[in-house]
Amino acid sequence: xxxxxxxxxxxxxxxxxxxxxxxxxxxxxxxxxxxxxxxxxxxxxxxxxxxxxxxxxxxxxxxxxxxxxxxxxxxxxxxxxxxxxxxxxxxxxxxxxxxxxxxxxxxxxxxxxxxxxxxxxxxxxxxxxxxxxxxxxxxxxxxxxxxxxxxxxxxxxxxxxxxxxxxxxxxxxxxxxxxxxxxxxxxxxxxxxxxxxxxxxxxxxxxxxxxxxxxxxxxxxxxxxxxxxxxxxxxxxxxxxxxxxxxxxxxxxxxxxxxxxxxxxxxxxxxxxxxxxxxxxxxxxxxxxxxxxxxxxxxxxxxxxxxxxxxxxxxxxxxxxxxxxxxxxxxxxxxxxxxxxxxxxxxxxxxxxxxxxxxxxxxxxxxxxxxxxxxxxxxxxxxxxxxxxxxxxxxxxxxxxxxxxxxxxxxxxxxxxxxxxxxxxxxxxxxxxxx
Numbered sequence: 001x002x003x004x005x006x007x008x009x010x011x012x013x014x015x016x017x018x019x020x021x022x023x024x025x026x027x028x029x030x031x032x033x034x035x036x037x038x039x040x041x042x043x044x045x046x047x048x049x050x051x052x053x054x055x056x057x058x059x060x061x062x063x064x065x066x067x068x069x070x071x072x073x074x075x076x077x078x079x080x081x082x083x084x085x086x087x088x089x090x091x092x093x094x095x096x097x098x099x100x101x102x103x104x105x106x107x108x109x110x111x112x113x114x115x116x117x118x119x120x121x122x123x124x125x126x127x128x129x130x131x132x133x134x135x136x137x138x139x140x141x142x143x144x145x146x147x148x149x150x151x152x153x154x155x156x157x158x159x160x161x162x163x164x165x166x167x168x169x170x171x172x173x174x175x176x177x178x179x180x181x182x183x184x185x186x187x188x189x190x191x192x193x194x195x196x197x198x199x200x201x202x203x204x205x206x207x208x209x210x211x212x213x214x215x216x217x218x219x220x221x222x223x224x225x226x227x228x229x230x231x232x233x234x235x236x237x238x239x240x241x242x243x244x245x246x247x248x249x250x251x252x253x254x255x256x257x258x259x260x261x262x263x264x265x266x267x268x269x270x271x272x273x274x275x276x277x278x279x280x281x282x283x284x285x286x287x288x289x290x291x292x293x294x295x296x297x298x299x300x301x302x303x304x305x306x307x308x309x310x311x312x313x314x315x316x317x318x319x320x321x322x323x324x325x326x327x328x329x330x331x332x333x334x335x336x337x338x339x340x341x342x343x344x345x346x347x348x349x350x351x352x353x354x355x356x357x358x359x360x361x362x363x364x365x366x367x368x369x370x371x372x373x374x375x376x377x378x379x380x381x382x383x384x385x386x387x388x389x390x391x392x393x394x395x396x397x398x399x400x401x402x403x404x405x406x407x408x409x410x411x412x413x414x415x416x417x418x419x420x421x422x423x424x425x426x427x428x429x430x431x432x433x434x435x
Contacts, residue, residue, distance in 0.1 A: 001023075002021065002022065002023035002027075002073060002076055003021075003022045003023075004019065004020070004021055004069045004072055004073065005019070005020050005047050006018065006019050006020075006033070006047045006048065006065055006069075007020065007044070007047055008037070008039055008042055008044070010039065011039040012039060013038055013039070014036050014038070014132075014294075015036060015037060015038070015039045015042070016032045016033075016035075016036055016125055017032070017033045017035040017036065017037060017042075017065070018030055018031065018032055018033065019031065019033050019068070019069075019072070019091070019095070021072060021076070021086075021091060023076060023080075023086070027086050029086070029087060029088045029090075029091050030088075031088055031091050031092055031095070032125045033065070033068065033095055033123075034095065034099065034123035034124055034125060034132070035061060035064065035065065035123070036132060037049060037061065048062055048065060049061050049062045049065075067098070068095065068098050071094060071097075071098045072091070072094055072095075075094045093204070095123075096120055099119070099120065099122075099123045100116055100119045100120045100123075108160040108161055108162070108206070109158055109159070109160055109161075110148065110159045110160060110161055110163070110164060110194070110197075110198075111145065111148055111149065111152070111158070111159070113161060113197055113198075113201050113206075114141060114144065114145050114148065114193075114194070114197050115145065117141070117196075117197045117200060117201075118138055118141045118142070118145070121133045121137070121138045121141075122138060126294075132294065134290075134291060134292050134293060134294055135291065136266070136291055136292045137292070140189070140193070141193055143186075143190075144189070144190045144193045144194065147176060147180060147182070147190060148172075148190075148194070150180065151172055151175050151176075154175060154179065155171075161198055161201055161206055161207075161208055162207060162208065162209060163209075164194065164198050164208065164209060164212060165209040165211040165212070166211045166214060166216055166217060169191060169216075169217055172190075172191070172194075173187055173191065173219060176190065181352045183222075183352070183353040184219065184220075184221065184222050185221050185222055187219050188218070188219040188220065188221045191217070191218060191219050192218065195212060195217060195218075198212055199212065225342060225343045225344040225355055226343060226344070226363075226367070226368065226371055227341055227343050227360055227363045227364060227368055228368060228371050228372040228375045228376070229255075229259055229332075229337075229364065229368055229369075229372040230372075230376065231376055233335070233337060234256060234259055234304070234372075236335045236336055236337070237252060237255065237256065237331060237332065237335045238252075238256065238304065240252070240331070240334050240335040240336075241334075242331065242334060247319075247323075247327060248327055248330055248331055248334070250316050250317050250319065250327075251319065251323075251324060251327035251328050251330075251331055252328075252331045253308045253312070253316040254268065254269075254316050254319070254324060254328075255328045255331060255369065256304050256305070256308065257271075257304075257305050257308060257315070257316070258366070258369025258370070258372075258373075259369050259372045259373055259376075260302035260304055260305050260373065261286060261299050261302075261305065261369075261373065261389070262299070262369070262370050262373030262374060262389050262390050263288070263299075263369070263370065264290070264291070264292060264366075264367075264370060265321050265324060265366035265367070265369070266291055266321070267288055267290055267291055268366075268369070269318040269319065269321075269324070270288070270291075270318070271286065271288060271315050272314070272315060273314045273315070275287055275288050276301075276309075277298075283300070284301045284306070285298050285299060285300050285301060286298070286299040286301060287299075290391050292391075293391055295391050297388070297389060297391055298388070298389075299389050321366060324366050325365050325366050328364055328365075328366070328368075329361050329362065329364055329365075330361075332360065332361035332364045333359075333361040335361075337359075337360040337361045337364070338359045338360065338361060339359070339360050340357050340358070340359060340360075341357065341358065341359075341360045341363065342355075342356070342357050343355070343356075343358060343363040344356075344363070345358060345362055345363050370390065371401070373389070373390065374386055374390050374398065374401060383395050383398055386398060
């Protein structure tokens, strides 16, 4: 008789719950369930969440695991009789169908498959991080789905997965560009996500067009033109007289904090006094978990940030992304950031991305904070330290982010080697040897 057991492989605050299926001598498979729990709330002996009074979340998790166990046993009994291979891939498929009943409906429509994939992601584990997929990644598929629905209305047609070929791609790209006025990078993301869903469906047994695997089934992303706020400009922003306009002063405080913490705006606006920690040496720092990567980040508190925290008794009043983007432009204008610079912005009339030369304040947006942090510290601190704050996994990702290339070190070496001081030292050493 088959035995189904749940266990943890770590004792972390966020630990993955694994399920192990054993049936006779030939079946012994294990895989993550997609469910997670604090290891302190898990019973190793019983293989289930501890019974905690007044904790409906943990009680619900226990119920879900029991239902999953029943689903695995039912599927095992059914599939063994039909000759289906009982392996790890089979177990992953059973868990996916348990969490997302849409997968068992065997729909052929692209829209339904994207919805099913999006639902499935909510309980998947990111293989790179070993943690649940971030809600921002999941949410991004909603935008692609919305644009696909509009395209289907425009074409008066429901597209099935077999319709997704190079002709579909070209027509969809043309529609998004000419009718929806969407930027090339946004179109590139939509095409990439549609391809991801179709390839995933193919792994589940759906037939797809071979053209999906073509090198032509993609849209090249444009180089992102961005501006950063220098340390001297931060000083101008700090000293600017905003005439006690409350909402601008509040936005300015967040802008300064953003430039010295490197937080994404959605993480920035979530910061509270609870995020302030103290080291064993008595040093204050900010600790938070990135919503995009689920990675814990520790950030030292800069003197500018400390001044704001002490003045306000904590972090500023949180505001929406839209208001933050709108108000920091006004702050930068009042601070004198009016020099002409090259960059990109959204045209206020057409709402399309446009690249060109504009006054700097027009190009400042929430993401300028994060890029400013990385750029202002590049070449001043080791890349490893910068990455510990920005959360970039590799140096290549960091270099791409700040617009550097991997051979920029050549200029650094040449600038040092060709300075008069270096040449003088070489001449002195040669004269000493000759003497």
